[in-house]
Structures are given as structure tokens and as C-alpha cells.
Amino acid sequence: MGESVRRAARATGHLTLAAAMCFGMYLFVTVLLIAAVGTLAVVGCWLLPEVVLLVRRIAGAKRNLTTRWTGREIPEAYPPMTGTLRERLRVSVRDPGSHRDFRWMLAYYLYGALLALALPLWPLALVVDGAWAGVLRRDPVVLPLIVRLADTEARWSTALLMPSPEAGLARRVEELTETRADAIAAHEAELRRIERDLHDGAQANLVALSMRIGLAKRAYDHDPAAARGLLDDAQDQAEQALTELRHVVRGIHPPILTDRGLVGAVRALAASSGLTVTVDDGGLAEGTRAPAAVEAAAYFVVAESLTNAAKYSGTGLAGVRLARTRRGLTVRVRDEGRGGADESAGTGLLGMRRRVAALDGTFDVTSPAGGPTVIDVELPCVW
Structure with a gap:
């Protein structure tokens, strides 16, 4: 009653x-x-x-x-x-x-x-x-x-x-047009980042490496000790160039995703973030893996979110939750910091939104003044 x-x-x-x-x-x-x-x-x-x-x-x-x-x-x-x-x-x-x-x-x-x-x-x-x-x-x-x-x-x-079906279809076409434009913008930004990293990092180290090897060749006959020192420097320069190249490759598609899967990669991010991060894998560690593009987008969101939390939130506590749904994969990243995250302030939120939109996903940010900041992402996929 x-x-x-x-x-x-x-x-x-x-x-x-x-x-x-x-x-x-x-x-x-x-x-x-x-x-x-x-x-x-x-x-x-x-x-x-x-x-x-x-x-x-x-x-x-x-x-x-x-x-x-x-x-x-x-x-x-x-x-x-x-x-x-x-x-x-x-x-x-x-x-x-x-x-x-x-x-x-x-x-x-x-x-x-x-x-x-x-x-x-x-x-x-x-x-x-x-x-x-x-x-x-x-x-x-x-x-x-x-x-x-x-x-x-x-x-x-x-x-x-x-x-009506016609209006819904027209709206869907408009959404896909906007998503395609965002995806192209994100792709161009990624290409510019890779070009900048290669030019300022690996290329500069390789140029320095070439110069040291050239100097070592000239000094080899009359000053073997100096040549040996130059070759030692060249070896250090080669290692730096390899480090820069690995950094660029990780930005394209992190090898750890292939080796450990999304859950392992997220746990590695949490361990190296400098924060106390709890990771709830939602049982994904034992289930079927999502497509590579979806895992890469989820990894990027978690990495960027934890980086922002470490830089701007003023807190040492954060949490990551992954979950499998009927529609795809959901990701939630929460930090207990000061809040006030602004998408127009250049904190990487726009890049995350564009990457998620390129896969027809949803991206929501809740960040009131005083915190907490919560980023919710849903990426559609077939398991």
C-alpha cells in the first residue's frame, strides 16, 4: 500500500x-x-x-x-x-x-x-x-x-x-563530421609532437654522435687516448638517442600494452606516477582484451590524467577504475586534489577528448573548485 x-x-x-x-x-x-x-x-x-x-x-x-x-x-x-x-x-x-x-x-x-x-x-x-x-x-x-x-x-x-529517423540520421552525420575533424586535428597534433621529439631529441643526439665519431677517426692515428675518449662519448650519445627513440615509440603505441595488456600497463603507470594510486581492474586481467586502438586510447587517458594529477592537483592520492560493459570499456580516473580543471588551460584534456571522440567514445570531466577531479571515459568496442 x-x-x-x-x-x-x-x-x-x-x-x-x-x-x-x-x-x-x-x-x-x-x-x-x-x-x-x-x-x-x-x-x-x-x-x-x-x-x-x-x-x-x-x-x-x-x-x-x-x-x-x-x-x-x-x-x-x-x-x-x-x-x-x-x-x-x-x-x-x-x-x-x-x-x-x-x-x-x-x-x-x-x-x-x-x-x-x-x-x-x-x-x-x-x-x-x-x-x-x-x-x-x-x-x-x-x-x-x-x-x-x-x-x-x-x-x-x-x-x-x-x-524522426531522417533527423536522427542527419544529427548522427553531423556528429561524425565533428568527430572526424577532431580526429584529424588530433592526428596532426600527434604528428607534430613526433616530429618535434625526433628533431629535438633523437636527431640532435645522432648529429652529435656523428660528429664525435668523425673527431675520433681523425684523432685515432696521432692521439689514440683522445680517440678512445671520443668513442666513449659517442657510445653515451648513442644510448641517449636510443632512449629518445624509445620515448617516441612509447608515445605512438606503448610496447608495454602489447607485453602486459591494459591492466598491467595501467599498474605500471600507477607505480611510476609518484602518487598513491589504487587500481581496480574490474576483472579485465582475466578476460578478453579490448582492440588495440581502444586499449591505446584508455592508456593515454590514464597516463595523461595521472600526469595532470601529479602536476596540478596538489594531492598524493588517486584512483583508476577499469570496467567492461556491454557497449565497451569504461575508464574512471579520480584524484582528491584541489579541482578546477580547465579544458582550455592546456592541461591535455582537449587531447584526451579528441582521442576518445575519434573512437566514437564519450569523455566527461567533473572538477569543482575544491575537488575532486573525476574523468569518465566510455570507449565502445566488441569483446
Whole structure:
């Protein structure tokens, strides 16, 4: 009984807000009429894009209200309303997402009004239901009907506000275009980094190595001791060049990933980070490995996150959690530092986001002032 009352109370709150929104939309009819007349008269055509944007916000509020009841998100699929007045008018007239919003609004004038008319009868029905359940010891009748009515209202709103397949496809193409641009930018940045590392590190050491060998050859006949010293220096220079080359190779695809897998590589990062890091492998150490590109992206996120934590967080504590899901691999890196991480401050967050986006993954950062900083990544893959 108590659970039925709680669900009915929550359903009543949902339906009350839905009815209030419907009442507000009746007041909005005047705005629609003014925009329609102004557009037909041409002189007020600038009103149409503004009205469409306002309708999008109203539909967005209804999507949020419905999502809170059902727990299932209703996505949006709108083209941007930018450019000249002519371009904005073209979008306003041709946007299928806005067409569906107006269709929902017209339908909501009908079934939302029914909700508003039924609300005054609910207190009386609840009293009767309480007497029915309390005196006659029968199951309540009205409470389940209220919950069912809220479910029906949410189902209708979901069906009317869900983007059309064409709009969803257009939005997906736009997302993939943005992702492709980010992936190209990340690739170019990586190439520039490799070129810089090779030029400033390995190449400089190899040039110095060549010069020392040349000097040793000249000194070999008349000063063998000096030649031997130069060869010793050349050997040190060769070792430095090899170290630089290994550093560059690790930046492309860390060999430790191939040798130890993602869990082993992350544990090695944690041990060398200078922080006290707990690693929760989520059972990945004993399971099937993710594709190489996914492991490399996850490794990069963990490495960059721990580096940032060591440099900027002001704490010695961090944690890494890896988990396998039905959709792919999730990574969470948390540090207990001061927070306030800013993606525009050059701390590597943008590079992480681009690398994850290139694999069609999601990247979220939560870093309030005072901490903690939490980085959540989901990388889709087939296990």
C-alpha cells in the first residue's frame, strides 16, 4: 500500500506539471498567431526563427519532464539556427525536428487539456480509494489508474517528441563530421609532437654522435687516448638517442600494452606516477582484451590524467577504475586534489577528448573548485 501511495504521489506530481505546461501553452497561442500573421505579412518574418527557438525550448522542457518519469532520455535533433535571416528562415521552415515539435504541441493541446480537467477530481477519488482500501480491505483502485495515466501521457509525449529517423540520421552525420575533424586535428597534433621529439631529441643526439665519431677517426692515428675518449662519448650519445627513440615509440603505441595488456600497463603507470594510486581492474586481467586502438586510447587517458594529477592537483592520492560493459570499456580516473580543471588551460584534456571522440567514445570531466577531479571515459568496442 505504501509503495502504491508513493508511486501515485509521484505520478500526480508529474501529471500536475504536465497540466500546468499545457495551460502555459494555451497562453502561447497568442505568440504563435502573431508570428504567423507577421510571417504572412513579410514585415514580421523575423519573428518566425525566434518562435521556433522558443518552441524548441518548450519541447526540451517537456522532454526533460518525460525523461524524469520514464528514466529514458528523449534525444534532440535540430540543425543550428545561425547565419543570415534568410538562412534562419530556411531552417525554420524545413527543419523536421521543429515540425515534430509543432505536431506535439497541437496534440498536447488536446490530451494535456484532459489532464487539466481531470486534476480537480483526483482528491475526491483518492478519498474514496482510501475508504475502499481501509474499510473494505480491498486493493486500491484509483492509485494504479493514476500511475497508468502518467505512463500513458509519457508514452504519447515520447512518441511525438522522438526525432524522426531522417533527423536522427542527419544529427548522427553531423556528429561524425565533428568527430572526424577532431580526429584529424588530433592526428596532426600527434604528428607534430613526433616530429618535434625526433628533431629535438633523437636527431640532435645522432648529429652529435656523428660528429664525435668523425673527431675520433681523425684523432685515432696521432692521439689514440683522445680517440678512445671520443668513442666513449659517442657510445653515451648513442644510448641517449636510443632512449629518445624509445620515448617516441612509447608515445605512438606503448610496447608495454602489447607485453602486459591494459591492466598491467595501467599498474605500471600507477607505480611510476609518484602518487598513491589504487587500481581496480574490474576483472579485465582475466578476460578478453579490448582492440588495440581502444586499449591505446584508455592508456593515454590514464597516463595523461595521472600526469595532470601529479602536476596540478596538489594531492598524493588517486584512483583508476577499469570496467567492461556491454557497449565497451569504461575508464574512471579520480584524484582528491584541489579541482578546477580547465579544458582550455592546456592541461591535455582537449587531447584526451579528441582521442576518445575519434573512437566514437564519450569523455566527461567533473572538477569543482575544491575537488575532486573525476574523468569518465566510455570507449565502445566488441569483446
